[in-house]
Amino acid sequence: MACVMPQTPNYNLHFMNLLEIKDLQLDFGRGSEAARALDGVSLTLKQGETVCLVGESGCGKSVTALSIAQLVPSPPAHYVGGQILLEGRNTLEMSPEELRRIRGGTVSYIFQDPGASLNPVFRVGNQIKESLKLHRPEKATDTEVIRLLKLVGIPAPESRLRNYPFEMSGGMQQRVMIAMALASEPRLLVADEPTTALDVTIQAQIMDLLRDLKQRLGMAILLITHNLGIVGEIADRVAVMYGGQVVELAATTDLLARPLHPYTRALMNSVPKLRSTATRLPTIPGNVPRIGQFPTGCRFSPRCPIARPECSSHPPSLLEVEPGHWVRCPFWQT
Amino acid sequence: MLKYLAKRLLHMIPLLIGVSMLTFLLMSLSPGDYFTALSQNPQISPETIAHLKAKYHLDQPWYVQYFYWLKNAAMGDLGYSMAYKIPATSLILGRLWNTFLLSFAALILAWAVAIPLGIRAAVARGSWVDHACAMVAFAGLSIPDILLALLALWFAAATGWFPVGGATSPVHDLMGPWGQCLDYLKHLVLPAVVLAAADLAGIMRQMRGNLLDTLRAEYVVAARARGMTPFWVVYKHALRNAINPLLTMFGYSLAGLLSGAFIVENIMAWPGLGRLTMEAFFQKDSYVVVDCVMMATILLVAGNFVADLLLAWSDPRIRLK
Structure with missing residues (x-):
């Protein structure tokens, strides 16, 4: 393992991936009760790149994202195999002290429900300052907090410092969460469904803000969503997950124009389109398999419209069928 | 406000x-x-x-x-x-002071023991500490005050370490001010412990449950994701929220202590309001009965009032509404 002291400037940083998840395997529970939640997830993020993780609930998106900073409660979770290289260092082998430094340092998180993610009994100014104290103690001042609040587009930030979270709207709360995440000047921002709990107009504002911040600050974003509409707006690349595996990985334009995996196609079919004459929205038949009860062979085969008999016995592997376009289905041409 | x-x-x-x-x-x-x-x-x-x-x-x-x-x-x-x-008036005030002192001592004792134990049990969930606390709570909740008071009397009589009943020794008036204080404390210990025992169990379980709830809350995950040390996550972010339901319980707790004091005072001969109420009731000393009930009510209402104040102080969502 390459061991880099945090003080040492890393000259190779430009030439390597910011984040490299390699063949990650994670179980919930041990022994006979073990249920495999992630099975060989691989994903890379370059400096300043935006990657979307897409998939239905329970497919392992959030677990993958939380694994980067080892935030999945363990037990019950434990890692069976693989590596997570953040700036070249495996987070799976880090000491608790090192992990605390990268959490909210190199990688910051924002979560689905800002109202629940802010502590209800502390003023928002204090909560942001707390993040500054942890990662940039020399900057833990009101001035810096106000600068951050301005950065995320909160009007009259001076008067907002002493507000409690419940005195703000959902959109404002999410902006505060983003300000808190930016406090440490992270290289990677992980946004776990940041707009799901917000109403539609606010969703658009928050996505605009994220796109704007990404351009201004040059950080990478790993965005988790089940909303394919968001993907086209912001992502450079998309990874589609199903049953604890990546089933398709491609540049956004490629994937949206020519989805190759039958699951991706089914997902895109179930997005409502303008000017569509269909009276009913197509849905994917069947249910998402539960963790630990994945079918043998191809995990999507029981719900797949093009499944063949051999699909249910032979697990397919992720293949690069075109440059930069990976698919986990041998029949992607049909 | x-x-x-x-x-x-x-x-x-x-x-x-x-x-x-x-x-x-x-x-x-x-x-x-x-x-x-x-x-x-x-x-x-x-x-x-x-x-x-x-x-x-x-x-x-x-x-x-x-x-x-x-x-x-x-x-x-x-x-x-x-x-x-x-x-x-003079009769009641003296007794009221004794009951207040007994309840207050029991309250401090119960909370001072229950809160740290509850926190430990929640943080080290499933460990031997947790199981031991559960056993203590079980015992505390199942043994009635009366039995515990009798056991305490037996303990005092058998060991001679503590006086059996009363609030002062016969020679109390001959002691210096420090001696008097010490004498009073010595008499206070056993009744306070008995009174605290039952209350302690409830508070401890509440503390454990509340903290476990808040440890699962999203702001706790978010605090961890910001790189906060486990110590601060528990003692600042989780505990600050877990304490609110307990402050509401504080009011009830005081009521429980007062009714508990009634029993303990009578068995352990503590010259408090509870014992006076019983005596006055049997003798049909009607004004004293009414006065005693009034005093108990005032203590109870005041306890709830203090609990509400604490809650408003602790939770901005209540204070600012």
């Missing part, structure tokens, strides 16, 4: 009037009065008894008695104890 305080204080007045009236009514419904026993004594003439009855308005219907009592109580005169032959 001041308006809220004033409103809460004003709400107490009808409550106190209602309780006192009801007590008078119930006392008047039970047969006989203090002078029924005296009238059996051939040495006391019926004229004397009639005179005394008239003096204390006991020859009047209950609502007239109540009116006299209320008028005097409003001016700080709580009536006259016919059994002790002294003004009820």
Whole structure:
């Protein structure tokens, strides 16, 4: 393992991936009760790149994202195999002290429900300052907090410092969460469904803000969503997950124009389109398999419209069928 | 905030009037009065008894008695104890102080032990500490106060480490100020421990449950994701929220202590309000009974009031609404 002291400037940083998840395997529970939640997830993020993780609930998106900073409660979770290289260092082998430094340092998180993610009994100014104290103690001042609040587009930030979270709207709360995440000047921002709990107009504002911040600050974003509409707006690349595996990985334009995996196609079919004459929205038949009860062979085969008999016995592997376009289905041409 | 305080204080007045009236009514419904026993004594003439009855308005219907009592109580005169032959005010205040001290000591003891144990049990969930705490809580909740009080008396008698009953030694008046304090404390220990024991179990379980709930909350995950140390996550972010339901419990806890004190005082001969109430009730010392009930009510209402204040202080969502 390459061991880099945090003080040492890393000259190779430009030439390597910011984040490299390699063949990650994670179980919930041990022994006979073990249920495999992630099975060989691989994903890379370059400096300043935006990657979307897409998939239905329970497919392992959030677990993958939380694994980067080892935030999945363990037990019950434990890692069976693989590596997570953040700036070249495996987070799976880090000491608790090192992990605390990268959490909210190199990688910051924002979560689905800002109202629940802010502590209800502390003023928002204090909560942001707390993040500054942890990662940039020399900057833990009101001035810096106000600068951050301005950065995320909160009007009259001076008067907002002493507000409690419940005195703000959902959109404002999410902006505060983003300000808190930016406090440490992270290289990677992980946004776990940041707009799901917000109403539609606010969703658009928050996505605009994220796109704007990404351009201004040059950080990478790993965005988790089940909303394919968001993907086209912001992502450079998309990874589609199903049953604890990546089933398709491609540049956004490629994937949206020519989805190759039958699951991706089914997902895109179930997005409502303008000017569509269909009276009913197509849905994917069947249910998402539960963790630990994945079918043998191809995990999507029981719900797949093009499944063949051999699909249910032979697990397919992720293949690069075109440059930069990976698919986990041998029949992607049909 | 001041308006809220004033409103809460004003709400107490009808409550106190209602309780006192009801007590008078119930006392008047039970047969006989203090002078029924005296009238059996051939040495006391019926004229004397009639005179005394008239003096204390006991020859009047209950609502007239109540009116006299209320008028005097409003001016700080709580009536006259016919059994002790002294003004009820001085009698009650001394006893009230004892009960307050006992309840307060038990309260401090219960919370000081229960809160850290509850936190430990929640943080080290499933460990031997957690299981040991669960056992202690189980025992504390299942053993009745009466049995515990008797056990404590037996313990005091068998070891001789603590005095058996009372609040002061016979030679209390001969001691210096420090000696008196120490003597008082020595008498206080066992009743306070007995009284605290049952309450402790409930508070500990509540603390554990609340903290476990808040440790699962999203802001706790978010705090961890910001790189906070586990210590600060638990003791700042989780605990600060877990304590709120306990502050509400504080009010009930005080009520529980008062009723618990009733039993403990009677068994362990602690000269408090509970024991006085019992004695006064058996002797039909009617004004003292009403006064005792009133004092207990005031302590209870005050406890709830303090709990509400603490909650408003602790939770901005209540304070700012």
